[in-house]
Amino acid sequence: RIERILAKSADIVAIDEDESFDFQKEKADLAVVLGGDGSILSAARRMCLQQIPVIGVNLGRLGFLAALGENELEAIWPEVCMGCYPIDEHAMLQCTIVRGWGASSESGVSESGYQLALNEASIMGGPPFSMLQIDLYVDDELASTYSCDGLIISTPVGSTAHNLSAGGPILHRRLEAVVISPISPHTLTMRPVVDRADRKFEMVIRQGHESVAAVFDGRVLGPLREGDCYRITRAPVSFQMISVPGKGEYKTLRDKLGWGGNPRVNKR
Amino acid sequence: RIERILAKSADIVAIDEDESFDFQKEKADLAVVLGGDGSILSAARRMCLQQIPVIGVNLGRLGFLAALGENELEAIWPEVCMGCYPIDEHAMLQCTIVRGWGASSESGVSESGYQLALNEASIMGGPPFSMLQIDLYVDDELASTYSCDGLIISTPVGSTAHNLSAGGPILHRRLEAVVISPISPHTLTMRPVVDRADRKFEMVIRQGHESVAAVFDGRVLGPLREGDCYRITRAPVSFQMISVPGKGEYKTLRDKLGWGGNPRVNKR
Amino acid sequence: RIERILAKSADIVAIDEDESFDFQKEKADLAVVLGGDGSILSAARRMCLQQIPVIGVNLGRLGFLAALGENELEAIWPEVCMGCYPIDEHAMLQCTIVRGWGASSESGVSESGYQLALNEASIMGGPPFSMLQIDLYVDDELASTYSCDGLIISTPVGSTAHNLSAGGPILHRRLEAVVISPISPHTLTMRPVVDRADRKFEMVIRQGHESVAAVFDGRVLGPLREGDCYRITRAPVSFQMISVPGKGEYKTLRDKLGWGGNPRVNKR
Amino acid sequence: RIERILAKSADIVAIDEDESFDFQKEKADLAVVLGGDGSILSAARRMCLQQIPVIGVNLGRLGFLAALGENELEAIWPEVCMGCYPIDEHAMLQCTIVRGWGASSESGVSESGYQLALNEASIMGGPPFSMLQIDLYVDDELASTYSCDGLIISTPVGSTAHNLSAGGPILHRRLEAVVISPISPHTLTMRPVVDRADRKFEMVIRQGHESVAAVFDGRVLGPLREGDCYRITRAPVSFQMISVPGKGEYKTLRDKLGWGGNPRVNKR
Structure with a gap:
């Protein structure tokens, strides 16, 4: 016992x-x-x-x-x-939904409360299963537009989870990095990208549908509509493991x- | 004009x-x-x-x-x-949901009306985005159990569509074949398989959730519960293209x- | 015993x-x-x-x-x-080197004796390891130009061998098909292609180097120079397996x- | 002009x-x-x-x-x-061949002069094209044994070169990391690994053949025999780019x- x-x-x-x-x-x-x-x-x-x-x-x-x-x-x-x-310290992700991010300023922008993720933050679709278009901004600069079934931003700890299934690489845990991996990317040149963990990643729904959701560690944070943004930054705390x-x-x-x-x- | x-x-x-x-x-x-x-x-x-x-x-x-x-x-x-x-003839898929396929005989089995697909038939998940477990039977024999986000059975014509995004190969159109490609397979050895088109493919939900659906050419045929089967066979007609x-x-x-x-x- | x-x-x-x-x-x-x-x-x-x-x-x-x-x-x-x-019959490949295929007619064209392969025929490079450019002709039509480290044409039986390592799909053995898979393709859209086994496949070295070789089932058939062709057709016999x-x-x-x-x- | x-x-x-x-x-x-x-x-x-x-x-x-x-x-x-x-500073790799690394101490160990690589260091095979077995040691610990056609250790700058062709991810250039990608890995679970750049990577030939070579930025540094080691560390200088x-x-x-x-x- x-x-x-x-x-x-x-x-x-x-x-x-x-x-x-x-x-x-x-x-x-x-x-x-x-x-x-x-x-x-x-x-x-x-x-x-x-x-x-x-x-x-x-x-x-x-x-x-x-x-x-x-x-x-x-x-x-x-x-x-x-x-x-x-004690090993492992980076966690702070995950926030910013509604109306892409809208004109009048309609107003509002932020959800945040959650922390140890594995990954992702945008996932559902019925009716049409393709998503997601703009990725890194530190306020447009990095890429993904046409895909979903998009995953994973920590090193999470790199052996959903990221690996989606074709992403394994990140050594002591690396200060995240990996961005699309699920079923429409454009074949869209490959996983490893970037530094201390940047601001914003995934904005350019084209979605009714069941698109912001997900953290496999849990739903909330739905995402067109123009909504799922903002991911390094959390102020780390996961501590003996x-x-x-x-x-x-x-x-x-x-x-x-x-x-x-x-x-x-x-x- | x-x-x-x-x-x-x-x-x-x-x-x-x-x-x-x-x-x-x-x-x-x-x-x-x-x-x-x-x-x-x-x-x-x-x-x-x-x-x-x-x-x-x-x-x-x-x-x-x-x-x-x-x-x-x-x-x-x-x-x-x-x-x-x-005129080129392209194989189409006949797609049928068989409810209660995996259940004991008492509860009864019922078939949906079928639809024809030119590109692919697939099982797709949605909220809450937990992993699916799908048993694939080929001509009544268990071929494999997939842990994945989705599973696609594609015709040669459809091989350059969703299948290609999911990592599947391109099939030449005159090939009498289908390709079975998992989306984000949990087991890394799960690779796309090309099989003959004249066989019976049955994808049975072993473990799912509330928004799992049977999809054909990007349209929802119906929801799939645990024990339900999505049966795919070669359609009796072909798509004819000049x-x-x-x-x-x-x-x-x-x-x-x-x-x-x-x-x-x-x-x- | x-x-x-x-x-x-x-x-x-x-x-x-x-x-x-x-x-x-x-x-x-x-x-x-x-x-x-x-x-x-x-x-x-x-x-x-x-x-x-x-x-x-x-x-x-x-x-x-x-x-x-x-x-x-x-x-x-x-x-x-x-x-x-x-007895299951498995397609084998007839592998022939055609020297000077791409050259002007004067220099002459000569064919090597052929060998049969059960797994695959491939073009592989070696020192100095510069990238190969290989034109693939299918039934005398230019199909594609591959920039790659090597190119594999595999039977269904061989699809679980070198082809699988190179990212190709698994072909069911009773399929009358071959799969063409590049090794480390420079162009990311170059994906494995499955075609019918009864066609003529000719891989022609457009740009190579001194240690490029024609390989069958892991054995070297001979060196390949620029303009040389490695011709692959279905063998007249099949491998027979109980x-x-x-x-x-x-x-x-x-x-x-x-x-x-x-x-x-x-x-x- | x-x-x-x-x-x-x-x-x-x-x-x-x-x-x-x-x-x-x-x-x-x-x-x-x-x-x-x-x-x-x-x-x-x-x-x-x-x-x-x-x-x-x-x-x-x-x-x-x-x-x-x-x-x-x-x-x-x-x-x-x-x-x-x-000026952006980009990590370079210091590449050294250590002969007889795996041998008993009597036979002696000798180091080649080193070279610097901006893109990648790799082990590549050639005729007779049998599979290589390479042990990878990271900071003196056995990390993995690769059965493959080749093995690439790439910088962020080089991640869009050979690494990308071999299926590796893109690394952002300011990341202090390298990516280790096998070419045609025999074991399907062998996926690219991203590790920190400040570690010592030693690729040791466990099973090779006569034309295995240590390569840096596409140039041959020297041949590698069984027991030889190709040691890669971060170079003391960086490539400087306006x-x-x-x-x-x-x-x-x-x-x-x-x-x-x-x-x-x-x-x-």
Whole structure:
């Protein structure tokens, strides 16, 4: 039982089985997240501006974030509590909808409250599935117009998630960068672009339809109409993760993606 | 004015500006479609089982299907009317939703009316944008389980449309084949597969959500719930297109995709 | 020992451990190939115009072609000998170098002897690694000019080999088609093309260098200079493979490519 | 005549038509490179550790680096000479062959002299075209084993060159990063990886053949045998480029890659 293991070397502030713990009000030094990468994404989101260090324990399959098994946790827990392991800081994205961004000034512009994303911010379409046209502005300059099914701006941590499926590259986690990857781009020269994380990215709907939405870490922030903008900047806080030994990034890639050199395709 | 050109060598049965002509009831020898590839798709769909030969005239940009300019039409129209040009037959897909396909027999299975597609049949998701799991059966055998944002089964004619954006290959039009391409596949080894057109393809929703839909040529056929199946077979009719000289398929690819050999990337 | 198993139900004409058997002169009803996909490629090549049915037994890892384990062979061998299993015919490519194809007629044109390929025919470069320019003619019509590191024309059987690495699609084996895939194409719109297998494909070196070579199934047929042509047509014979139960093509893809639906990328 | 334009506002130290100028010995404040991206690569290489600011003028087609036309140069030349424009610094790679890296210590290890690359360092194969196996070490840790036709480590400037052809992403030029992209990777999960530029990358030949070579900016540095290592680090100097107005990076991508939003594929 993990609770017993943890209690040996630390005081347990709360056990948050129903996601009711309020990170904004209560204090803790460390959060142990059980369950998988999804649980860690959820924890990161809920901590919002009050990020505390996290250690992830996978209960099922190995995750990219939840890389520690139960037994491994038990072995290193006392050292974790003594602060033996460094903390990796991972950039998060601040995601805001700016309505009427592209409209004449009279109609008014309004901003939604923001949310933080650890993996990615994206614009996704739905019924009736016609193609989207999205203008991307970087630091107020028009970078490109994408005709596509969707557009993803991903952090290094998120680069192995939706971005990878959409054909984007893997970003090493300590890189201060984001990657912009279109889903099913109509123009074949539209390739993923890696840019610096400290810039302002604004995705503006030039042509959309009724179910276009701004999404962060797989959750809907709100609908997007033509002229609306989904603004993405680096969040003022970082996600903090205990760096445990033997879990290097390339090792995780080898384990998770089968990068060990075992050929998968037909003999040549 | 195109009407005058056409009237010189042929009787005009109808001018169908509002898509009200009933191809099922009235007879014509040839349909001249003005406007672009979208107009041709629409015509193909509306003809349904009563396909008559089509000649496409692009009013704006060159299309993959509407490859003829107004002046070119004028030049060859008398010969078209004399039957000087052969007719290319292009496979169409018959698209049917089978509800409750995966359910126990008691709950009952029901089929929707079918539609014909010239480009592609696809399953697409929408809000809340969680990943789809789709089982593909080919001739009643489980071929694969796709974790993805969508799945496209495309004809050769449609291979340069949504399929190409999703990373699929170009199929030569005279090939009796379809290509199955996932959109943003979660498993990186999931690559486009080209199979024979005379097989039965059944895409079954193993895990979906409320806005998953069966789509044909960019139109929604209906929603798909877990256990529902989207069945695709070769239609009993073919789309018939007048084959005009100087519009070979590789030539169209060169013109439309810039295949002329002009390097696009940085100097090496 | 496999020899004993085989001898129970069949007469062994020869055991060809050193690749010295002459398929052109001696007769046999069936060849049992031990060792893996490479051994099968080698057997197919050596049989040349005298193809006899083959059954492949993998001694190590599962292959795309050598899909049968030793024990499985033992179990079905008597039935194989009774002719219980159908024979699948797989298209092979006839590969010929035509020197001076692009030159003025005076200098003369000469053809090399041909070789047969089961997987693919390709043009590959080497030192000094400058980009190749290759004109592709299909049935004597210029299809496209590729600026690339190499160009592959693959059969359905070979589609899971070099073609797949280069970004090409998987072709179902019973499809009468080939796929043309460039390696590192300079022009981003150059995508794999699937065409009918009964056409004549001619790859002509427009711009090359000293180590450009014509390759078939991973073996060098000869060097290619500017103006030389590598002509690929469907071979007059087919590779014949015993079709054993439980080794369907999609099943092999699932087994070899991990297509079973196990997600490989990060949690969304 | 460009010479006249230049002479109006500056003293011309030398006109280097035959690549004989010795940047290591003679001094100049600025190099005007005429001709295209290839000429700029050549200049960058020849300056080696004595980099001086460069302004590139394309005489033919627009380049990624040589982005200025002759007339544009004339218009801004006086201001260039007054130092009105900032200088962009672009990371270069230091490329060294370490022979016998993987061998037992007795046989001895030796390093080649290094070269600097502005675009990329790569390992490329040639005849007999068998697959390469390359171990990649990052800061002395095994990152991955690639089975492939070649492996490219590219700078941001080079990301639109060979890297892009091989399927890699575009890196914004001000990013302190490199991208590692395999050519035709055998294992389908091997995707391009973007890592920090300040790390040590060592590509070690685990399995090769006689014509494997270490390449920098398209030139051969030397052959690589099994156990040899191609070591890539950030060069101690940067390539310096005059930053002229109206030539933003995204604008160049739009111009060169046709990113203006003009759809290229078939109508949906």
